[in-house]
Amino acid sequence: YPPLTECFSVFTSQALQLQAGNKHCLVARSMCYLKLGDTENSLRDAEASLQNDKTFSKGLYQKAETLYTMGDFEFALVYYHRGHRLRPELQKFRLGIQKAQEAIDNSVGSPSSVKLENKGDLCFLSRQAEVLKQKLQVKAPKKDQKQQSKVGPIRNEKTERQLLGELYADKAYLEKLLKDADLIKSSTKHGMTVEDLILGGINYLDTRTEFWQQQKPIYARVRDRKLMQQRWLPERKRKPSEVARYILKSMEEIDMLLTSSCPEGSCKKAEHVLKTIQGWSEDEIPNKNELIGNLYSCIGNAQIEMGQMGAALQSHKMDLEIARENDLPDAVSRALDNIGRVYARIGKFQQAIDTYVTVITLQVREQI
Incomplete structure (x- = not known):
């Protein structure tokens, strides 16, 4: 709902009138502009938040995200790296580096494909000329x-x-x-x-x-599943167990069925996996509750595609309940966003608006 984001943009603008140059408000407004698709103003506010403090991590991340959305993957990668050097404990910078690097490799190819020799080899320049020629053909x-x-x-x-x-x-x-x-x-x-x-x-x-x-290359989805798998395993360096492999394969199948216009198959698969892991102990599956919430979300999305809005609403509410009980902010936002989508589909627009207001409020608070 762009009008809601516009409202938050107005609120942050008013806050900046009271306290000009507040870097936190600038980042919040930049985020609003980005959601509205106004990348120019988003970049302007992100840069303004760094004017007096070049090490402001939220400003660095917001500038990187804006550059990435604009398609300037190389510059985005630079700012993801700067933020990572300053705050190496923040996962969002690591993920930003990965997605920007993948976008660059997918656009112009991996640097490993270029081999230079010591005797004045110009293969690298030739390859760059070929890439430029391909771009100009557009x-x-x-x-x-x-x-x-x-x-x-x-x-x-x-x-x-x-x-x-x-x-x-x-x-x-x-x-x-x-x-x-x-x-x-x-x-x-x-x-x-x-x-x-x-x-x-x-x-x-x-x-x-x-x-x-x-x-978001297709192969990146496999990498994301592996990252989730590593979170579920007690020791990241040990080989994946049979349980972890089952979960990884099942989640890929659920996602593939849904994206291949087979919501019935996706729903049945998710329900089967949910029933299976509910019988397993938390020693076998670390972050078991997080996985259960994720499966309820998958079931709800499949039910939306099948037109079963009542069932979908209940599934997403289960996801929301689990997320709140286990203090999972990303999962809370996901569940609320899906609930708002269901309300909008069934014509309960006021409830949809209230839900989306809650989502945006949580996102802005997280940024600030």
Whole structure:
């Protein structure tokens, strides 16, 4: 709900009028701007929060997050590293370094792919020239773009479907329209051809796919599951047990079924895993309650996709109850966000607004 975020932006602006230059308020307003999609003002406030204190960790993190959202992955990586050097105990900087590095590698390739020799080897420069040439091809003349779009980039269909989600069907429909020779020759009242409109839509979806893959590559999800697995294990250095492998594999299957438009299968799998681990002791599964809450969240999301809003509301409320009992702020925000989504779907807009206000309040407090 952007209007709610705008309200918090106004509140922080008023607070800054009372106490000009307050770095905590600047970070809070920067966060609001970022949620509204106003990256320019978000970056301005983040930089202002660092004006008098270059070691302000919240300001460094907010600037890094804004740069990352803007697609400036290299500069974002610099500020994630600066924050990590100052506050190495904060996990958010480590995760920021990982996601920025993955986005860079996914864009231009891993540095390990470049091999330099001692005798004036210019392979590195040649590779950079090739990368630059590929980027410039995006700005090729319309004729070349049309020809390229008709052929279509070589993609993994399964990966593209996961990245685009509901938009995948729209892209398939546009590609089907492109095969209608009579249709693409027609023009709009503004003089644009239907072919240009269709190609523009396809090129936009291709661009979004590439960005989303840079921002959150599919393989990164496996890494995230492994990080969660390490939290569940008492000793991080020991080999994963049979229990941990079962949990990791099950969570991947639940996520894959949901993203593959099979909410029924995802729900059944999550319910089965939930029933199984409820019979295990906390010695076998550290952070057992956190995992149970996560499974209730998965079940609730699947029920939303199936249209079972009443059941989904109960599942997400169970997630919220477990999160509060175990003092898990991230899980509390997740559960409240899902509850607000259910309220909005069933038309209880005031309750949805109240829920989202609570979510944003918690996020702002955490930033301050």
